[in-house]
Amino acid sequence: MMTWGMTLDKVxxxxxxVGNNILENITLKxxxxxxxxxxxxxxxxxxxKSTLLYLLAALKWPSQGEITWTFPDGKIFAWGAGGRAIQTDYSNDAVTLRRHYFGFAFQxxxxxxxxxxxxxxAYPLLLQGQDWETALPIAKNTLNEVLLPNEKNDINQSASFLNRFPAQLSGGQRQRVALAQAIVHDPYVLFADEPTGQLDLHTRKQVMMVLKRWVEKNRGQRCLIWVTHHHLGDLDLMxxxxLIFVDNKQCVTQNRADLIQWIACSQT
Structure with a gap:
């Protein structure tokens, strides 16, 4: 299997x-x-942290430098300041990335x-050009992937849940439905910005396990990148x-020991 991934070059x-730089001269692979x-x-x-996530997800363009993604299917997308396409297999590269290669699960x-x-x-599948008849069965199967074991029987035996509106769901249920929406088109990369920030500890653990199962179900073909303030808790859960540590306009790859040292220093 070919190696795939992303590169930030002097971003x-x-x-x-004319504002101050948030991230400065970032080189990361x-x-x-x-x-x-x-x-x-x-x-x-x-x-x-969120700014870096938006850059990687093509939701924000760099002021300087270049960002490149290479995917398992051999496609390469690269862009620079102002959204200028440098190398791409599609004329509308940002839309293609967001609808086919990336998924988004934000707070x-x-x-x-x-x-x-x-x-x-099912709606993201319609944006790809599929019809409701094709999209709805895929949507139901995807929902099953993010449900908890005790929820599957109840929901599969009743169409009422599928026909509810978001306001009729609990916070944890809304989050899992949003996750299903984010992965229904089987993206290579799932971006999440504080996906469990408003959830209690029990529900947060449930949602993080859903994310972990999604990545591990197709090893080497999926990547999860998410912003979190839970630090060691999320490392333990996953x-x-x-990790990537973002501070003082820079970001560096670190490991658990580095994070423990930073936490100890920040508490003194």
């Missing part, structure tokens, strides 16, 4: 054209092996209040050692 970014890759973005609040729900559970999950 600098700011939110305003992630080569994704055949094992499951789950990469948390950690560090102090307000230092650019603010992407669910439409006017669509039912099953319609919300059983991983590696």
């Amino acid at each position: 600098t970014t700011r939110w305003e054209p 992630l080569a994704i092996p055949t094992t499951a890759i789950m990469l948390p973005l950690m560090g102090p609040s307000g230092q650019g 603010g729900s992407t669910l439409s209040p006017y669509l039912t559970v099953i319609e919300n999950i 059983g991983i050692e590696q």
